[in-house]
Amino acid sequence: MRSLATPRLSLLAVALAWALFLGIAGCGGSPRMSSVPTTGELPDQEVSDFEATETDQGALQWKMYARSAATYRARNTVVARGVRIDFFDEKGERASTLTAREGEMNDLSHDMIARGDVVIQTTEGTRMTTDQLRFLNRMQRIQTESFVRVDRRGDVLTGWGFESDPELKDFQFKRQVKATVHTRSGGTVEQRGGTR
Numbered sequence: 010m011r012s013l014a015t016p017r018l019s020l021l022a023v024a025l026a027w028a029l030f031l032g033i034a035g036c037g038g039s040p041r042m043s044s045v046p047t048t049g050e051l052p053d054q055e056v057s058d059f060e061a062t063e064t065d066q067g068a069l070q071w072k073m074y075a076r077s078a079a080t081y082r083a084r085n086t087v088v089a090r091g092v093r094i095d096f097f098d099e100k101g102e103r104a105s106t107l108t109a110r111e112g113e114m115n116d117l118s119h120d121m122i123a124r125g126d127v128v129i130q131t132t133e134g135t136r137m138t139t140d141q142l143r144f145l146n147r148m149q150r151i152q153t154e155s156f157v158r159v160d161r162r163g164d165v166l167t168g169w170g171f172e173s174d175p176e177l178k179d180f181q182f183k184r185q186v187k188a189t190v191h192t193r194s195g196g197t198v199e200q201r202g203g204t205r
């Protein structure tokens with residue numbers, strides 16, 4: 010069973026929280042919350058220091074943090090800024106971290122889109138960079154049609170279109186692949202071709 014911890018507050022609860030906040034102004038350090046009425050594209054709710062967690066039968070899958078987030082209930086979407094997602098392996102240890110300027114999460118499927126300076130850094134040292142990618146939660150896969158660069162143990166792979174697990178252990182480029190591989194003698198070999 011998957012669970013997601015997101016801030017879900019009724020208007021009354023938000024009003025009470027806001028009144029309490031005003032009553033103890035100056036005590037900083039806690040997340041700030043505001044509620045905006047649903048009209049057009051205005052968010053239903055905005056929060057700072059957003060956090061969400063995904064589990065599968067009690068096993069931690071990922072944790073998402075954002076500097077700020079806005080919830081749009083009409084389209085089941087959370088729009089976040091200053092995003093960081095930690096992905097965990099089957100032992101519950103952090104395996105990789107994704108960072109991006111902004112992201113969108115579907116509140117039902119928990120699929121996500123990350124945009125702007127997207128970086129995935131694994132604990133084993135592999136680094137992937139792109140401008141946009143999609144995370145498919147149920148499949149635990151990341152995908153993009155954008156240009157991607159992967160740095161791994163001094164080797165560099167680039168190409169357009171990419172699919173992988175969040176740990177970057179099983180990845181594949183789709184087209185215009187180029188690899189610059191460092192040899193044991195200290196030289197480099199450049200290759201172009203299909204997929205990896």
